[in-house]
Amino acid sequence: MNGEDRDIAGEYVLGTLPHAERLAFAARLKSDPTLQVLVAEWEDRLAGLNAEYAESPAPDLFPAIEARLFPRPAQSRWQGWLGGLVTAAAVLLGAVVLPPLLAPVAPPVIAELGAPDAGLRFEAHYDGRDLILRRVAGAAPAASQSHELWIIAPDAAPVSLGLIGADPLRVAYPAPLAGWTLAVTLEPAGGAPQGIPTGPIVAAGQITL
């Protein structure tokens, strides 16, 4: 046990490390399991103080948080508009910067959705960080409808991973598991309103790693 690191971890949790030291420590913390344990121990020791934070009802910011994390094409509010602008800028930037970097390395296919001769087929790739779903055959649905991707653990309810637009869907995913199912359903434009699939499955396949 390095006593110095333990002290610095304490100051990091307390929040008093001077800014430059704090940034340096946070950078080390990302890849150092020993430091992570030291920090978790301090968080736990000082957690008793958390009772002193009074609760304060927050406004319902959840829709705005969802819009940040899971941008949807059909949105009327300004957040959606802003999100669209940011996405458009990112796509533009991506179009300029990314192809030369990414084109040669295609992340491995982890699932094929739809039989080889089906009219509509998708392929799921995983690059170690993001799950990417691209349509490899067939067409996008009519404007009043959307294709929505779901992941289904054995014996569990489907969990939406988002809508498939003109570009491949890319969603951060910790570690896909072999045997889980990916399925695409046909939903009203904007996706299943309750987060539960309502339309027919148009393509599905199991994850193989």
Next chain:
Amino acid sequence: MDDPIADLLTRCAAQDRAAFRALYSATSAKLMGVLLRMLKDRQEAEEALQEVYTRIWLRAQRFDPARGRGMTWAIAVARHLAIDRLRARPIQTEEAEYDQIADTTPRAESRLVALGEARQIVQCFDTLEPARAAALRGAYLDGLSYADLADRHDVPLNTMRTWLRRGLAALRDCMEGVRA
């Protein structure tokens, strides 16, 4: 141990958005309280709250229930984000707010004593010299920097750093003694 927040975080790590919504309902008032107390500005706290939940979703797979409770982890995400924001602000002292918070301490402390989980740390705070205990609380709860605290307690910055490092070490020894 029963820890519904930990269960929700584990489900978030598996991309379960219904669990994420439930997590927001269950924890947003507490995290808003943390951010308001540290940032002392409602609009900034609301912005920060959105960032906090974005981080929680993206980092949920790093949460390890074996290492601590779900709420402790979520509060740590909020506190670290608030501290990053505070340190990025131009330097200024916040004496008025600090006075105000010092006044609330006895009431807060009695509330603390009622909570079993918090009892150890309260006992251990009582073993510290009062000024050092107050400085530690100001750092943890309000996100005050060494400069803020040195100014407030009218001691050189290095002295304040020594106070707090020794205070942390004394707390650690005390809590290990209480647990043993």
